[in-house]
Amino acid sequence: MRYPAFLQRIADRADVQPVRILTFSINGQAVSAREDETILSVARENGISIPTLCHLDGLSERGACRLCIVEIKGSPKLSPSCVTLPRQDMEVITNSDRVLDYRRKILELLFTERNHICSVCVSNGHCDLQSLTTELGMTHVHYDYLHTRHAVDASHERFSVDHNRCVLCQRCIRVCEEIEGAHTWDVMGRGYLSKVITDLNQPWGESTSCTGCGKCVQVCPTGALSEKGKSVAEMTKKRQFLPYLKLMRGDESR
């Protein structure tokens, strides 16, 4: 949150709003961080890679995909690093066999839910989900496919949503609310029956809140949201606008 300039100067003074700096370790490497930084962000600052899907620089964190899980010494459960803050002397492991195994399983489960057939997808070759399979070394899906059948909504003049390719990362929901300010997108239903909706589950083309800006399409990690008329493998997403928009609005806190 930004204050008027005279107040901001005070807010920016570390002696008035002190932010604690703490030290902890990731994979045995000593790192320091502000207490309000996430483990994911500290890891990436230090060149330690953690895979993510729902995370997108410039949007708030949601912790939806769980691919960024890490091990924290002393804790029996795995924690999503995008929404976990470090504590002093914490020991974080990002690449143990257990972590890598669970990440692959999570990714496989994402593939079991809906119909992610890359070869006939508009985003083939430009897809975050597809890239993760090579990054995480996923070769097969060891679970039964659910392949819930969803209709394509192509009622919008320029865009279409194919729920069969949606991974429920909620990037569209966040960019629409946080950057565009329209909050057209939301999620309805529970569990694997959840789906993203426009307005009150109306066809996208009939949405009164949608401004047609297309930011949701550009941030979507898969081919779920795409520009109409794009053939297979033609849909490349342009996300360069996000940091600029954040900068112009003077809001870099998120």
Add this chain to the structure above:
Amino acid sequence: MTQTIQIKPITRIEGHGKITLVLDDSGAVSDAKFHVTQFRGFEKFCEGRPFYEMPSLVERICGICPVSHSIASAKACDSILGVSVPAPARKLRRLLNCGTFIQSHALSFFHLSAPDLALGFDADPSERNIFGLFKTYPSLAMDGINLRKIGQQIVESCAGKRIHPAWVVPGGVNKPLLEENRDFLLSLLPEGHAIIHRTLDWFKGSLENYREEIRTFANFPTLFTGLVNSEGNLEHVEGKLRFIDSKGATIHDGLDPQRYDEYLAENTEEWSYLKSPYFKALGYPEGIYKSGPAARLNVCDGCGTPQADQEWAEFKGLERGPVLSSFYNHYARLIEVLYSLELMEHLLKDPELLSPHVRSIARNNEFEGVGVVEAPRGLLIHHYKVDEEGLITWANMIVATGNNNLAMNRGVLQVARRFIKSGKVTEDAMNRIEALIRAFDPCLSCSTHAIGGPNLRVDLVSPDGTLLHSVLS
């Protein structure tokens, strides 16, 4: 006691099929059926998809002729867009199609059929394959490999990859041709010409050896159909449909392919997943017609390119009317490869081919579209209906192999009657039945995966279902 013989699976064809032969009490063949045993379901699961995904979606029907499917599909989508495709894009699609014809015909002739043609239909089955061909006729086998490579390189240079490229799109193609790729393709032509002339000389010189096969490989009167251009010459991508009868008389000419359903209908049989299209006016099954390489050369007035025209004239000279025996499909394939090489050269020398104007952009303006091309195996029809949003509500595809279903079935019977005597199923008789099917080069599931284990199994089954005898080759 009647007996049933099954040939399952049929080898050296694209996909999976089986043949059932029924023998009567005297051991003579009384009935024969050619079954396609795989169900694909494309027409159904394409429903609900956006039409602009269709060219790539239907490409997955086939690993050998995906390009044919993508062009037929894109033409149907062009109609749904309601736009005219820019001339450079039409030429590029045509060039791409030359590549697919060369590689597909090379595969059929050299990899699948040459073992029969060169080594003999009754050669040792363990040698009667591409490896055996390499041992005995290494230069012929190498020619096959190299010719197919040329075809694949044409596809790759145009479309970016050899199998399942996503280059042909509704309204045109999605990238112009690069000048260096054009030059590379021009450099392939001399080798292509050398191979095809060598092979034509060899094949024509050995036609004498196949007299019995020529006489019995689906050698009976049927209608023939194919696309021809405005001059009546051979045409693969555009043009109008022509039907001729078994005497060579034109029954219909200049038929608009968009209205295919006015003169073609499909029949289903419970013993095969492959539908049997027939010529409506004559009814089922009298409306039997042949499509594919020999049929195309039968219906056209020439190829329109100088060297292929010479070969065409020789081909037409084989018989007084249309060339009836489907064995001659092998011959026709070689002529079409020559035609494709010549057409390719003509296209590559056209400066317009490098134009960046290769795609017309529009939304769906029409609710229905039909796209028709000649695939290597025959006429290929894609027909879609879409709703207001451009989502497919109905799809019908008549694939090239389907056109010849009736003819293949009757052909199997003809060959079986000639080569199976007194209920004795010899290995070479089985191979001739398979070779008849190979002459049509059917693309059953449209995949080329090799079949492991025994190449062929023939079961003799009594009417009550007990297995009497089994032969493995």
